[in-house]
Amino acid sequence: MSRYSASDIEAKWQDAWDEAGIFRATRSADKPKYYVLEMFPYPSGRIHMGHVRNYTMGDVIARHKLATGHNVLHPMGWDAFGMPAENAAMAIGGHPKTWTYDNIADMRGQMKPLGLSIDWSREFATCDPEYYGQQQALFLDMLEAGLVYRKNAVVNWDPVDMTVLANEQVIDGKGWRSGAEVERRELTQWFFNISSMSEELLEALDGLDNWPAKVRLMQENWIGKSRGLQFAFDRVDGGEPITVYTTRPDTLMGASFVGISPDHPIAKALEAESPQVADFVAECRKGGTTEEAIETAPKLGYDTGIRVKHPLNPEWELPVWIANFILMDYGTGAIFGCPAHDQRDLDFCRKYDLPVVDTFVALTDPKPVQDEAFVPPKTEKVKWINHFAGLDEATGQEAIDATVDFAEAQGWGEGVTKYRLRDWGLSRQRYWGCPIPVVHCDTCGVVPEKKENLPVRLPDDVTFDKPGNPLDRHPTWRDVPCPSCGKPAKRETDTMDTFVDSSWYFARFTAPRAETPTVAEDAEYWMNVDQYIGGIEHAILHLLYSRFFARAMHITGHLPAKAIEPFDALFTQGMVTHEIYQTRDDKGRPVYHLPEDIEDGKVKATGEAVEIIPSAKMSKSKKNVVDPVSIISAFGADTARWFVLSDSPPERDVEWTAAGAEAAFKHLSRVFRIASEIAEADVAPQAADEELMREMNKTIRDVTLGVDSFGFNAAIAKLYAFTNTLAKSKAGTAAKREAAKTLAQLMAPMTPHLSEEIWTLLGGEGLVATAPWPVADEAMLVDDTVTLPIQINGKRRAEISVAKDLDKAEVEKAALAVDAVIRALDGAAPKKVIVVPGRIVNVVI
RNA sequence: GCGGGCGUGAUGGAAUGGUAGACAUAUCAGACUUAAAAUCUGAAGGGGAUUUCCCCGUGUGGGUUCGAGUCCCACCGCCCGCACCA
Numbered sequence: 001m002s003r004y005s006a007s008d009i010e011a012k013w014q015d016a017w018d019e020a021g022i023f024r025a026t027r028s029a030d031k032p033k034y035y036v037l038e039m040f041p042y043p044s045g046r047i048h049m050g051h052v053r054n055y056t057m058g059d060v061i062a063r064h065k066l067a068t069g070h071n072v073l074h075p076m077g078w079d080a081f082g083m084p085a086e087n088a089a090m091a092i093g094g095h096p097k098t099w100t101y102d103n104i105a106d107m108r109g110q111m112k113p114l115g116l117s118i119d120w121s122r123e124f125a126t127c128d129p130e131y132y133g134q135q136q137a138l139f140l141d142m143l144e145a146g147l148v149y150r151k152n153a154v155v156n157w158d159p160v161d162m163t164v165l166a167n168e169q170v171i172d173g174k175g176w177r178s179g180a181e182v183e184r185r186e187l188t189q190w191f192f193n194i195s196s197m198s199e200e201l202l203e204a205l206d207g208l209d210n211w212p213a214k215v216r217l218m219q220e221n222w223i224g225k226s227r228g229l230q231f232a233f234d235r236v237d238g239g240e241p242i243t244v245y246t247t248r249p250d251t252l253m254g255a256s257f258v259g260i261s262p263d264h265p266i267a268k269a270l271e272a273e274s275p276q277v278a279d280f281v282a283e284c285r286k287g288g289t290t291e292e293a294i295e296t297a298p299k300l301g302y303d304t305g306i307r308v309k310h311p312l313n314p315e316w317e318l319p320v321w322i323a324n325f326i327l328m329d330y331g332t333g334a335i336f337g338c339p340a341h342d343q344r345d346l347d348f349c350r351k352y353d354l355p356v357v358d359t360f361v362a363l364t365d366p367k368p369v370q371d372e373a374f375v376p377p378k379t380e381k382v383k384w385i386n387h388f389a390g391l392d393e394a395t396g397q398e399a400i401d402a403t404v405d406f407a408e409a410q411g412w413g414e415g416v417t418k419y420r421l422r423d424w425g426l427s428r429q430r431y432w433g434c435p436i437p438v439v440h441c442d443t444c445g446v447v448p449e450k451k452e453n454l455p456v457r458l459p460d461d462v463t464f465d466k467p468g469n470p471l472d473r474h475p476t477w478r479d480v481p482c483p484s485c486g487k488p489a490k491r492e493t494d495t496m497d498t499f500v501d502s503s504w505y506f507a508r509f510t511a512p513r514a515e516t517p518t519v520a521e522d523a524e525y526w527m528n529v530d531q532y533i534g535g536i537e538h539a540i541l542h543l544l545y546s547r548f549f550a551r552a553m554h555i556t557g558h559l560p561a562k563a564i565e566p567f568d569a570l571f572t573q574g575m576v577t578h579e580i581y582q583t584r585d586d587k588g589r590p591v592y593h594l595p596e597d598i599e600d601g602k603v604k605a606t607g608e609a610v611e612i613i614p615s616a617k618m619s620k621s622k623k624n625v626v627d628p629v630s631i632i633s634a635f636g637a638d639t640a641r642w643f644v645l646s647d648s649p650p651e652r653d654v655e656w657t658a659a660g661a662e663a664a665f666k667h668l669s670r671v672f673r674i675a676s677e678i679a680e681a682d683v684a685p686q687a688a689d690e691e692l693m694r695e696m697n698k699t700i701r702d703v704t705l706g707v708d709s710f711g712f713n714a715a716i717a718k719l720y721a722f723t724n725t726l727a728k729s730k731a732g733t734a735a736k737r738e739a740a741k742t743l744a745q746l747m748a749p750m751t752p753h754l755s756e757e758i759w760t761l762l763g764g765e766g767l768v769a770t771a772p773w774p775v776a777d778e779a780m781l782v783d784d785t786v787t788l789p790i791q792i793n794g795k796r797r798a799e800i801s802v803a804k805d806l807d808k809a810e811v812e813k814a815a816l817a818v819d820a821v822i823r824a825l826d827g828a829a830p831k832k833v834i835v836v837p838g839r840i841v842n843v844v845i
Numbered sequence: 846g847c848g849g850g851c852g853u854g855a856u857g858g859a860a861u862g863g864u865a866g867a868c869a870u871a872u873c874a875g876a877c878u879u880a881a882a883a884u885c886u887g888a889a890g891g892g893g894a895u896u897u898c899c900c901c902g903u904g905u906g907g908g909u910u911c912g913a914g915u916c917c918c919a920c921c922g923c924c925c926g927c928a929c930c931a
Contacts, residue, residue, distance in 0.1 A: 213849085214849060214850075214925085214926080217848070217849065217926085218848095218849090218926060218927080221847090221848070221926080221927060221928095222927080224927095224930070226930075226931090228931080244931080245931070246931055247930090247931065248931075259931085299929085323929095324929085325929040325931095326929080326931075327929075327930065327931090329930085330930045330931075331930075331931060332931095334931090335931045336931085337931090338931090342931075343846080343929095344929055344931085345931085347929095418930085420930060536925085536926090539926080540926090540927095646857095646868090646869075647857050647858075647869075647870085648857065648858070649858080652851095652858095654857085655856095655857070657856095657857085657870075659870060659871070660857080660869080660870065663869070663870065664869095666883090667869090669883095670884090673884090713857095713858075713859085713868090713869095714858095714859070714860095714867090714868085716868080716869090717858090717859070717867065717868035717869075718867090718868080719868090720867095720868050720869070721867075721868065724868095787864085788864090789863080789864040790864095791863080791864085791911085791912070793911080793912085794863095794910090794911065794912040794913095795912090796863095796864050799864070831911090832911060833911090834863095834911050834912080836863060839863055840863045840864075840912085841863095842863080842911050842912060843911090844911050844912090
C-alpha cells in the first residue's frame with residue numbers, strides 16, 4: 001500500500017482535468033447555468049493565503065455546482081493597471097508592462113497548483129489592449145449617453161512628483177513619496193455621473209436579499225439620502241440672498257446665526273477685498289485633511305458684518321459668520337445655526353457669545369439647554385415653544401413635515417432631497433492606466449476618438465526617470481490630428497482610475513475575446529453572477545461602481561435589463577491571520593521574525609525567546625506571513641485548501657497555525673490510508689452495514705447543506721465525524737467501499753485531488769469532479785428508534801429510547817415510568833407534560 | 846457622536862427556542878516500539894460525592910417561555926464601518 005503523496009497525486013489529476021476540459025464553460029440549453037466569481041487579484045507577483053481562502057471558497061461552490069449538473073462559469077483575470085507598476089518602474093527601473101506581465105506569469109504559476117476549477121481559456125488582464133480598448137468603447141458610449149462629463153475639481157497636487165495624489169497618499173499634508181507640501185489645485189477632470197443614479201442605486205439595495213445586510217447598510221450610508229428644506233435668507237444690505245439647506249427646518253425659531261463655508265462664493269468675494277477675511281479663510285484651509293485633524297479642530301468663526309432677515313419675522317436680524325466646520329460640498333455650503341438642538345452650533349455660539357434659544361423641550365423633564373444640545377430622536381414626542389405652525393406636542397419628524405408644508409404653502413422655501421454621493425472623478429495623471437479616448441482640438445473642443453481607431457494604445461517607449469506623466473511629454477503619441485477637422489490637436493493624457501477596469505470585468509468574462517465589450521447572447525446566458533465572493537474592503541467603492549456601470553452598460557446597450565444588478569449574491573470572506581513573533585534590538589526597537597524561523601517560542605538561529613503578539617492580518621511588515629507556495633510543496637494544495645476552510649466560519653477571520661496545517665495533512669493522509677485499506681479488503685456483508693449507510697446518508701444531507709449555505713467549517717466537521725465512523729465501522733467491504741466513495745465525492749469540492757485518487761482506487765467511474773453529486777435517501781435519514789431526553793422542569797434528568805413513531809400518549813407514559821421522574825414526582829401527579837415528538841419530553845412538577 | 850456586529854472550555858469553534866461544548870487544536874493516560882516519530886485506544890467545562898448521583902455553568906443583571914447560548918430590555922467589554930453631512 002502506498003503512502004499519501006500529494007505532489008504526485010495533484011499534478012496527475014490537474015493534467016487529467018485539463019485534458020478532459022471539464023472546466024471550460026459552455027452554453028447549452030439542457031442545463032441551468034451557474035456563474036461563480038471571486039474578486040480578481042492585483043498582480044503583485046505573489047499569491048498569499050487570503051487568495052487561497054478566497055479562491056478555494058469559490059472553487060467549492062463551482063465544483064459543487066458542476067457536480068449538480070450546471071454549466072459553470074468560473075473565470076480568472078488580473079486587475080493589472082495601477083500605481084505599483086509605475087512605482088516599481090521609478091524605483092528599480094524597467095517598464096510597468098514588463099513588470100506586470102512577469103508578475104502575472106509568476107502568480108498564475110503559483111495559482112495553478114491549487115487545482116482550482118477555473119476556465120483559464122477566458123483569462124485576461126485589464127492592461128491587455130483587447131480589454132482596455134473595449135473599455136474605451138464603453139467610455140465613448142457613456143459620453144454620448146451623457147453619463148460622463150468634464151468639470152473643474154480640486155485635487156491634491158504633488159509639485160515635486162508633478163502628479164495628483166489620492167487622499168490616502170497625503171500624509172500630514174505631504175506627498176507620501178516626495179515628502180513635498182501638497183497643494184490644492186483646480187484641474188479640469190472627467191467625471192462619471194453616478195449621482196444621477198443616487199435614488200436608483202439606493203432603492204435597488206432593497207432587492208439585494210443575498211447580500212450581507214452590513215454591505216447594503218454601508219452603501220446606504222454612503223449614498224446618504226436626506227430630506228430637508230431649502231430656502232433663502234434676504235440680506236439687509238440688499239445683496240444676493242443666501243440659500244441654506246437644513247434637515248431640521250422645524251428648529252427655525254431657534255436660529256441665532258447664518259453660517260457659510262470658507263469656500264462659499266460670499267466668503268471668496270470678501271476674501272478678495274478684506275485681508276482679515278483672507279487671513280481667516282487661509283487659517284481654515286490650513287488644518288490637515290486627516291480624520292483626526294478634522295475631529296480635534298476647534299470651531300472657528302468670523303463675523304462678516306453681513307446681516308440677514310429671518311424669513312418668519314423680517315424685523316429679526318441674524319449675523320452671517322464664516323465657519324470652518326461648514327462644508328461647501330454638502331447642501332448649499334450655507335446653514336442656519338440652531339445651537340439649542342445641534343452640538344456643533346452650540347459649541348460655536350458659546351464660543352462667540354451668540355444667543356441660545358430653545359424651540360422645544362422634553363415632555364418629562366423640560367429644562368433649557370445649557371452646555372449640551374437637546375437632540376432627541378426624531379420619533380420622540382416633545383413640547384414645542386411658540387411654534388410658528390401652531391404645533392404643541394409632536395415628534396421631530398411631524399414638525400419637520402409640518403414646517404416644509406408651511407414653507408411651501410407660504411412660498412418661501414421648498415422641500416428638497418439631497419444625497420451625499422458625489423460624482424466619480426476618473427481622471428488620473430498617470431501612465432499605467434486605460435487612456436481616455438478623446439482628443440483636444442483648439443477648433444472643435446473635446447472630440448471623441450473614432451471607434452475604429454480603438455484601442456488608443458499606451459505607447460511603450462516611455463521613461464520614468466523624470467517626474468510627471470510620461471504621456472504628457474511624449475510628442476508623437478500626444479500630438480495627433482483632430483479626428484473631426486484634421487488640424488493639429490492633442491490627445492487627452494489622463495488615464496482612467498483603475499476602479500473603472502474592475503467595474504465591468506465580470507461582464508467581459510461572458511465573452512472575453514469579443515470585438516465588442518460584450519455579446520448579447522453570452523451576456524443574456526451567463527449574467528448575472530450567481531455568487532460573488534471577496535473582501536469586505538470593497539463593500540462600498542468597487543461594488544457601488546460596478547452597480548453603476550452595469551446600469552450604464554444597460555443604457556448603452558451592452559447588458560440586458562436583468563443585469564443592472566450584476567451580483568445576485570455576495571459573500572464577504574474573512575482574512576487569514578497569524579501570530580506575530582517579536583524580539584527587540586539593542587535600542588529596544590521591535591524586530592519581527594518569520595514563522596518558519598521560530599521553533600518552540602525561540603528564534604531558531606539565535607535561540608532568543610520571542611514575544612508572541614496575538615493574531616493579525618498577515619503582512620510583510622510584521623513578517624507574520626505564510627507563503628502558500630511553501631505550504632503546497634510541504635503538504636500539497638489539498639491540505640492548504642482543507643485548512644483554510646476548516647477552522648472558522650468563512651465570513652470570519654481564520655488563524656493560520658502550523659499545528660492546524662499539520663493536522664489537516666494528517667487527516668488527509670488518514671483518509672487516504674482508510675480508503676486504501678478498504679480497496680484491498682474483502683469482508684462479506686455484515687449487520688453493521690445498515691448503520692454505516694444511515695450515517696452516510698446523514699452526512700450527505702449535512703455536507704450538502706453546509707456547502708450550499710457557506711457552512712464550510714460545519715461541513716468539514718461532519719466529514720471528520722464520518723471519517724471516524726467509517727474507520728471504526730464493522731461493516732462489510734461493499735458497504736465500506738460505497739461509504740468511502742461517497743466520502744470522496746463529498747470531499748471533492750474541498751480536496752479535489754485526493755478525492756479523485758480515492759475515487760479511482762475504489763473503482764469509481766470517470767472523474768469524481770463530474771460524477772453526479774450524491775443525494776441523501778430520505779428513508780435512511782430517520783432512525784427507527786430515537787433517544788429522547790427527559791427534562792424535569794426544563795432540566796435534563798434522564799433519557800429514554802423509543803420507536804420513532806410512538807404516539808405522544810405512549811411517549812408520555814414511558815417518560816413517567818422513568819426512575820428519575822418517579823423519584824422527582826414523589827407520588828404526586830405532574831402539572832404538565834410536554835412531548836415534542838422526536839425531540840424532547842419535559843415533565844413539569 | 847451615528848450605524849452595525851460579536852461575547853460559549855486552555856484555543857478555533859458547533860448547536861431549525863428542545864440533551865450546551867459537535868468537530869478540531871493543545872494537554873494527559875494507555876497500546877505498539879529497544880527508543881522516538883507515525884499510528885491506534887481512551888480521558889477531559891467547573892465543583893462535590895466516588896457506581897452510573899448531585900450542584901453550578903454560554904460577558905453581567907432582569908424578562909418572555911413548559912424549556913433561552915438562541916427571543917426581548919438594560920448594562921459592561923471588544924471589533925468593524927461612517928463622520929463637523931446642516
